[in-house]
Amino acid sequence: MGKKVRVVVDAMGGDNAPGEIVKGALEALKIQKDLILVFAGQRRPLEAELKKYDYDNRRVETLFAEEVIEMAEPPVAAIRKKKDSSIVAGMNMVKKGGADAFISAGSTGAVLAGGQLIVGRLKGVERPPLAPLIPTAGGASLLIDCGANVDARSSQLVQFARMGATYMKYVAGVKNPKVGLVNIGAEEEKGNALVKETMPLLKACGDIHFIGSVEARDIPYGAADVLVCEAFVGNVILKMYEGTSSMLLREVKRTLMSSTRTKMGALLIKPALKKTLKSFDASQYGGAPMLGLKGLVVKMHGSSKAVEVKNSIIQCMDFSRQDLNEKISRQFMAGTAE
Amino acid sequence: MGKKVRVVVDAMGGDNAPGEIVKGALEALKIQKDLILVFAGQRRPLEAELKKYDYDNRRVETLFAEEVIEMAEPPVAAIRKKKDSSIVAGMNMVKKGGADAFISAGSTGAVLAGGQLIVGRLKGVERPPLAPLIPTAGGASLLIDCGANVDARSSQLVQFARMGATYMKYVAGVKNPKVGLVNIGAEEEKGNALVKETMPLLKACGDIHFIGSVEARDIPYGAADVLVCEAFVGNVILKMYEGTSSMLLREVKRTLMSSTRTKMGALLIKPALKKTLKSFDASQYGGAPMLGLKGLVVKMHGSSKAVEVKNSIIQCMDFSRQDLNEKISRQFMAGTAE
Numbered sequence: 001m002g003k004k005v006r007v008v009v010d011a012m013g014g015d016n017a018p019g020e021i022v023k024g025a026l027e028a029l030k031i032q033k034d035l036i037l038v039f040a041g042q043r044r045p046l047e048a049e050l051k052k053y054d055y056d057n058r059r060v061e062t063l064f065a066e067e068v069i070e071m072a073e074p075p076v077a078a079i080r081k082k083k084d085s086s087i088v089a090g091m092n093m094v095k096k097g098g099a100d101a102f103i104s105a106g107s108t109g110a111v112l113a114g115g116q117l118i119v120g121r122l123k124g125v126e127r128p129p130l131a132p133l134i135p136t137a138g139g140a141s142l143l144i145d146c147g148a149n150v151d152a153r154s155s156q157l158v159q160f161a162r163m164g165a166t167y168m169k170y171v172a173g174v175k176n177p178k179v180g181l182v183n184i185g186a187e188e189e190k191g192n193a194l195v196k197e198t199m200p201l202l203k204a205c206g207d208i209h210f211i212g213s214v215e216a217r218d219i220p221y222g223a224a225d226v227l228v229c230e231a232f233v234g235n236v237i238l239k240m241y242e243g244t245s246s247m248l249l250r251e252v253k254r255t256l257m258s259s260t261r262t263k264m265g266a267l268l269i270k271p272a273l274k275k276t277l278k279s280f281d282a283s284q285y286g287g288a289p290m291l292g293l294k295g296l297v298v299k300m301h302g303s304s305k306a307v308e309v310k311n312s313i314i315q316c317m318d319f320s321r322q323d324l325n326e327k328i329s330r331q332f333m334a335g336t337a338e
Numbered sequence: 339m340g341k342k343v344r345v346v347v348d349a350m351g352g353d354n355a356p357g358e359i360v361k362g363a364l365e366a367l368k369i370q371k372d373l374i375l376v377f378a379g380q381r382r383p384l385e386a387e388l389k390k391y392d393y394d395n396r397r398v399e400t401l402f403a404e405e406v407i408e409m410a411e412p413p414v415a416a417i418r419k420k421k422d423s424s425i426v427a428g429m430n431m432v433k434k435g436g437a438d439a440f441i442s443a444g445s446t447g448a449v450l451a452g453g454q455l456i457v458g459r460l461k462g463v464e465r466p467p468l469a470p471l472i473p474t475a476g477g478a479s480l481l482i483d484c485g486a487n488v489d490a491r492s493s494q495l496v497q498f499a500r501m502g503a504t505y506m507k508y509v510a511g512v513k514n515p516k517v518g519l520v521n522i523g524a525e526e527e528k529g530n531a532l533v534k535e536t537m538p539l540l541k542a543c544g545d546i547h548f549i550g551s552v553e554a555r556d557i558p559y560g561a562a563d564v565l566v567c568e569a570f571v572g573n574v575i576l577k578m579y580e581g582t583s584s585m586l587l588r589e590v591k592r593t594l595m596s597s598t599r600t601k602m603g604a605l606l607i608k609p610a611l612k613k614t615l616k617s618f619d620a621s622q623y624g625g626a627p628m629l630g631l632k633g634l635v636v637k638m639h640g641s642s643k644a645v646e647v648k649n650s651i652i653q654c655m656d657f658s659r660q661d662l663n664e665k666i667s668r669q670f671m672a673g674t675a676e
Contacts, residue, residue, distance in 0.1 A: 137585050150530035184570055184573040184577075191488070192489045215577055220578075236575060237554075238554075240554045240558075244583060244586075247474075247558035247559055248586055251618075255611050261610075262607045262611075265602075265606030266603070268599050268600060268603025269607070275593075
């Protein structure tokens with residue numbers, strides 16, 4: 001048996017809470033023997049949901065919090081005011097060392113604000129980035145930053161690159177991960193002021209395998225293991241990827257249902273097509289970790305179902321087993337290779 | 339018969355020059371009775387290419403220029419040095435009033451630099467944006483700016499919005515075009531510094547139909563007719579759209595060819611699928627116009643084939659017939675509605 005890992009699960013966050021959240025977490029419990037779950041949320045719905053399952057109750061705890069932070073609330077104000085919410089109570093438990101990780105499918109803004117204000121940054125980390133894994137034709141790439149830090153500075157981008165490389169190396173198991181800077185062309189003189197300032201800094205970074213500019217066109221093909229960008233651009237990349245895929249698949253599906261002939265064709269290709277599309281399903285990777293905090297915070301998609309919850313928890317286990325925060329801490333304290 | 343429109347065609351630019359360029363231009367000549375073509379390029383390859391076709395030679399002229407600007411050359415230096423290139427010679431003709439428009443599939447940097455330095459801005463225009471039409475599930479959206487002005491200011495974004503709306507109204511024929519500002523969330527407080535500064539300015543714009551923030555996720559569904567953003571973000575949007583589509587279609591095609599069963603299915607769905615995908619083919623709209631210049635400059639994709647060249651020329655005809663530059667000029671001189 002390894003080290004026990006205690007994960008606080010926000011049972012109230014997301015479109016499918018608490019049903020899918022509880023379900024997914026209990027699925028993770030079954031396969032992760034060292035996992036201890038702490039469900040944070042309102043007593044009644046939480047207890048009602050837990051009653052539906054059989055599980056090892058020595059490894060399941062509850063943290064009741066009666067307030068709920070809504071998606072539309074101004075994040076910082078919500079974090080400050082709603083002390084008895086699942087997000088604030090759960091993060092406080094992580095902060096105090098009572099748990100290793102916190103996962104939520106709730107308000108992105110509130111989770112990001114809570115991560116910074118409650119859990120707090122590791123020493124030396126300027127800003128903690130949100131870094132989802134996006135599925136590509138080549139496997140998966142870590143998109144860092146993707147929501148936490150608009151108008152970032154070049155020194156922050158360099159930290160993102162280094163944290164991202166460490167994550168991909170130890171949690172995703174990629175040997176010598178390729179780090180690329182998102183840019184609008186491959187030539188040296190291309191880019192905006194931020195990119196031009198960051199480029200030489202990344203080139204000078206001895207502890208990462210920097211491959212230079214990556215154009216957005218090559219991202220879906222898996223051009224780099226770590227894609228470094230500031231949050232506005234990262235958000236646009238993630239959302240364009242999701243939007244374009246879902247729109248195209250909708251159009252393909254419509255086409256397949258458009259006549260008897262195409263419906264017959266659809267029957268023949270369906271199993272193979274399903275398999276192909278499954279490899280592009282982001283939920284297999286779990287949610288997006290917020291890196292550089294004194295504890296792990298994972299933001300799941302608002303529409304997360306059980307499978308994403310389960311995989312997010314597995315991600316927390318790997319993160320914790322690899323002592324990733326210890327490694328990131330050392331990176332920024334010594335400023336040397338990890 | 340209407341007003342004659344004289345279009346200079348860069349016969350040397352792009353992966354398929356001069357073959358596809360000449361072919362497409364002569365196709366446009368056949369259907370556009372008021373079109374006069376001026377082919378700019380090296381005498382030998384150009385004459386050799388023109389010999390292959392039968393065409394109305396009273397409406398075809400040549401502008402020989404023996405230098406060629408390569409894709410990798412630093413744009414501004416190339417424009418300054420290579421006076422005898424098709425780009426410089428062709429743009430000079432537009433500048434001097436000898437032609438209405440210039441189209442090229444050559445170096446984007448050189449075309450953008452030439453547009454600014456040679457053709458020159460209309461009075462009142464701060465920076466001329468590059469504005470491709472991107473096909474969406476809803477039709478097409480004008481993405482403005484998409485390559486010309488990284489690190490733009492809010493006042494420039496407001497000009498993009500107004501020029502873009504005028505373009506969509508008169509050239510694309512969209513009544514009361516919806517203008518959206520690309521953002522990372524719909525809530526008021528979302529965005530980076532540039533977006534937050536631009537938002538109230540666009541709201542205060544009396545002459546456009548501003549709909550507020552547009553998230554990247556909704557762009558492929560046709561969320562707005564005019565998508566306003568600075569060039570770095572615009573470029574990422576365009577390239578993510580292209581990259582994601584081409585990667586997904588490659589994966590779908592691979593799947594269809596993976597077994598006998600799927601191959602049979604593919605045969606049944608192929609005609610319908612082709613038709614669906616055709617509606618997302620950007621070449622139907624021609625190249626990207628650079629707006630706000632004292633003449634029209636259209637940048638085509640480097641890989642353009644005849645159909646894109648033909649459609650780019652038709653776009654030039656519509657632009658010129660609608661006196662769009664006159665309309666844009668008035669917009670910025672008076673500062674009032676168009």
